Amino acid sequence: MRGGDSREILVEMRGITKRFPNVLANDRVDFTLLRGEVHALLGENGAGKTTLMNILYGLYRLDEGEIWIKGRRVNIRSPRDAIRNGIGMVHQQFRLIPTHTVAENVILGLKEAGFYLNYSDINERLREIISFYGWNISPSARVWQLSAGEKQQVELLKALYRKADILILDEPTSVLTPQETTQLFATLRKMAGEGLGIILISHKLDEVMQVSDRVTVMRRGRVVATKPTRETNPNELANLMVGRPLITSFERLNKPSEKPILRVENLRVLDDKGLPAVRGVSFTIRRGEILGIAGVTGNGQQELAETIAGIRKAVSGKIILDDMDVTNKGSMFMIRQGVAYIPAESSKCVAYQMSVAENLVMKSFRYEPFSKSIVIDWNSIKQHAERLIDAFSIVTPSPNTRAGNLSGGNIQRLILARELTGLPGSSAPKLIIATYPTRGLDVAATEFVRRTLIQNRDQGAAILLVSEDLEEIMMLSDRIAVMYRGEIVGVLEQREFDVEVIGMMMTGAKRGEAA
Amino acid sequence: MADVAWIESVLSGAVQAGTVYLLASLGEVYAERSGILNLGLEGMMIIGVAVSFIFTNALGHGAALLVTMLVGGLVALILAFMAVSLRLNQIVVGLALTLFGLGLSGFITSAEIRKGILLSLNPNLSEATLVTQQAPKLPNIAIPVLSEIPLIGEPLFNQNILVYVSYILAIVMWFVLFRTRFGLSLRSVGENPAMADAMGVNVYLMRYIATVIGGMLGALAGAYLFIGYQPFWQEGMTQGRGFISLALVILATWSPLRAILGAYLFGGVEVLQFRLQLLGVGAQTPQFLLMLPYLVTIVTLTLLSFEGVKKRIGVPAALATPYSRE
Ligand SMILES: Nc1ncnc2c1ncn2[C@@H]1O[C@H](COP(=O)(O)OP(=O)(O)OP(=O)(O)O)[C@@H](O)[C@H]1O
Ligand SMILES: [Mg+2]
Numbered sequence: 001m002r003g004g005d006s007r008e009i010l011v012e013m014r015g016i017t018k019r020f021p022n023v024l025a026n027d028r029v030d031f032t033l034l035r036g037e038v039h040a041l042l043g044e045n046g047a048g049k050t051t052l053m054n055i056l057y058g059l060y061r062l063d064e065g066e067i068w069i070k071g072r073r074v075n076i077r078s079p080r081d082a083i084r085n086g087i088g089m090v091h092q093q094f095r096l097i098p099t100h101t102v103a104e105n106v107i108l109g110l111k112e113a114g115f116y117l118n119y120s121d122i123n124e125r126l127r128e129i130i131s132f133y134g135w136n137i138s139p140s141a142r143v144w145q146l147s148a149g150e151k152q153q154v155e156l157l158k159a160l161y162r163k164a165d166i167l168i169l170d171e172p173t174s175v176l177t178p179q180e181t182t183q184l185f186a187t188l189r190k191m192a193g194e195g196l197g198i199i200l201i202s203h204k205l206d207e208v209m210q211v212s213d214r215v216t217v218m219r220r221g222r223v224v225a226t227k228p229t230r231e232t233n234p235n236e237l238a239n240l241m242v243g244r245p246l247i248t249s250f251e252r253l254n255k256p257s258e259k260p261i262l263r264v265e266n267l268r269v270l271d272d273k274g275l276p277a278v279r280g281v282s283f284t285i286r287r288g289e290i291l292g293i294a295g296v297t298g299n300g301q302q303e304l305a306e307t308i309a310g311i312r313k314a315v316s317g318k319i320i321l322d323d324m325d326v327t328n329k330g331s332m333f334m335i336r337q338g339v340a341y342i343p344a345e346s347s348k349c350v351a352y353q354m355s356v357a358e359n360l361v362m363k364s365f366r367y368e369p370f371s372k373s374i375v376i377d378w379n380s381i382k383q384h385a386e387r388l389i390d391a392f393s394i395v396t397p398s399p400n401t402r403a404g405n406l407s408g409g410n411i412q413r414l415i416l417a418r419e420l421t422g423l424p425g426s427s428a429p430k431l432i433i434a435t436y437p438t439r440g441l442d443v444a445a446t447e448f449v450r451r452t453l454i455q456n457r458d459q460g461a462a463i464l465l466v467s468e469d470l471e472e473i474m475m476l477s478d479r480i481a482v483m484y485r486g487e488i489v490g491v492l493e494q495r496e497f498d499v500e501v502i503g504m505m506m507t508g509a510k511r512g513e514a515a
Numbered sequence: 516m517a518d519v520a521w522i523e524s525v526l527s528g529a530v531q532a533g534t535v536y537l538l539a540s541l542g543e544v545y546a547e548r549s550g551i552l553n554l555g556l557e558g559m560m561i562i563g564v565a566v567s568f569i570f571t572n573a574l575g576h577g578a579a580l581l582v583t584m585l586v587g588g589l590v591a592l593i594l595a596f597m598a599v600s601l602r603l604n605q606i607v608v609g610l611a612l613t614l615f616g617l618g619l620s621g622f623i624t625s626a627e628i629r630k631g632i633l634l635s636l637n638p639n640l641s642e643a644t645l646v647t648q649q650a651p652k653l654p655n656i657a658i659p660v661l662s663e664i665p666l667i668g669e670p671l672f673n674q675n676i677l678v679y680v681s682y683i684l685a686i687v688m689w690f691v692l693f694r695t696r697f698g699l700s701l702r703s704v705g706e707n708p709a710m711a712d713a714m715g716v717n718v719y720l721m722r723y724i725a726t727v728i729g730g731m732l733g734a735l736a737g738a739y740l741f742i743g744y745q746p747f748w749q750e751g752m753t754q755g756r757g758f759i760s761l762a763l764v765i766l767a768t769w770s771p772l773r774a775i776l777g778a779y780l781f782g783g784v785e786v787l788q789f790r791l792q793l794l795g796v797g798a799q800t801p802q803f804l805l806m807l808p809y810l811v812t813i814v815t816l817t818l819l820s821f822e823g824v825k826k827r828i829g830v831p832a833a834l835a836t837p838y839s840r841e
Binding site: 114 | 711
């Protein structure tokens, strides 16, 4: 629709307020969604975007405020009420049952399906929707067999099958490859054309500019502006979100030294299913250098990073850190050697039920001053936590809050704070393995992470940066290695960086062919 | 030694002994598919034995079966309340219920108490009925034609009504679990309650229903054990059959149909070791046989530790995990 406000109002949220213990997550928020629009919801980590949408979807109860849907005041007490009102939601983490089929996932909870599930009818209707949107999934496939992009299509199918006309997507692109993102956006525009209203939560300003009709910016639980997309620009949006312009390029202070910190030689690693994931990879990273690993997710980057971090075994090959063979020495050993690992999935390295302070000290609690002989010194752990919360601007009511209650972005900051702080008494990390370190982060936090990595580089750390965000990898790296099917298809020096070439190499073209 | 009549009688015995396991594990399959591990099964079973013992003598088989299931359902409701609503540790609550069941069954069957209950239910009972340790057994019903089939006709189709009920239940429960909306919801709350909730499934209700079904069938298994199999009351006469049924659920990899095979395997082993002893076969063989079901269960568990197998078979991922929304 792109402008023009004569459209039907699908959703109107008025004066929504939601308090959590010690946090005012939504503070008198007003929000409207029109039929046929893609409405982007922007805001820093912890701004309250997910909370607002969880209220609309009935997962949280609002403390104050009203919700009107298609002109009627409604009381949404549970997701069931939301679904009845035509609302569908795709969550930040997929909510699918891996062992069930696509069809089973879609019809779960659907009353109209009747008592006996007639799968031939159901599959037929699913195939219609799938082919209308030009997707490629089979209704009887099991979800664990699908890629991230396909899983997301299943999530969309759930809403479409229920004839939802209000669709909420919470950071849908953070797990997608660039190609999948493009496909998703085409789908969203098509849906808007069909008369759906779409709410899109995202941190990526270029995506917001590309796909949305209107933008609402939230900050600390409040709405600070709602604007038609074409009347604004990325700079203004960043300014609204953070209150200041952002740094987009980084100066290099000193040249990387010649001394190699990490040497990987002909490394071979298997994935969880026992198939070869890394197939004979070799490279070196020098002191003060960032080596970027570009590639579509699932081409062995994850396994490569895990093996160097010591949490996955190499089948053959060598990993040499500072002239010492550290192949298959285990994670504890690597941590002691000054290796920091920032994993892609925060769920793998955060104990959600434990407090922020406990999570922050998880790597170093064995050492003075946190442990004195066998006794843990909670006071010093608390002080340590407060220092890190401050230094890494983690938004949390207190160090004792359960880590699981932090917003997605703040969980990521927590991990960074823990990983980038060396063990007590030792110096800063020697080698940092960062996999998708800015996934799910808002623009300010992304800038913060990048700046932190650059600072560590300037202090002499060697950094292995795995990312599928080409812009990021080109901005930060001194050299880029492109991975495809477990092999490095080529390494580019900074002066050779080129989106097109790297993009081609990501699909398996060798360097010569790509250039 | 192994003539046809002997084989037939062993098979028949396998079905009779196995029906206890089948009934109990069918209910437990539902409970576990919904995410509830019912370690109180042994307790519910022994309560079922005691209640069916008393009520059969007072009011007859039909009433006894109804009341047994009702009581089993009520005990399961306690488990559901503690495990689902209060989110207590299911292992602790379950074991406590087993101890409670053993205690309660001993209490209500103790001579004075039992006499009191019997008289209040039916004042016209004879003195002999008031003190007997037995009850009339359910009659066998031979199904015409089918029971004539050589070798398997007798074992499968000349049994009492509860055995036939267990066949039908296994098939119906399989169908409901895998082919209906109710079954899909049930499996989903045991896999990923948060997502089932988001899809509008009432997680708590589903778990309550599944647990109560589990309790009712657990108690029914007890009733069968008594009036359908060994109608002579002994304290603690379930002898760990509830726990064996729990193992059987794993062996059956949470499928009502596979539970049939497992149940008769367990039942067969039980009968066979007894028969072999009678025949005077060396003492080691029966002992070895008794070990067999557990061995198979352990092998199954080991296989299930492989990620690929787990995904294909569908081990309930949220088993024994409480759910809360915020
Ligand atoms: N269940 C909860 N219990 C307590 N506090 C919560 C809960 N959910 C969210 N919060 C708090 O509410 C605030 C808003 O969180 P919310 O998840 O809505 O942020 P967000 O805008 O989605 O951030 P992100 O971009 O990081 O996902 C945060 O301070 C968070 O810690
Ligand atoms: Mg969020």
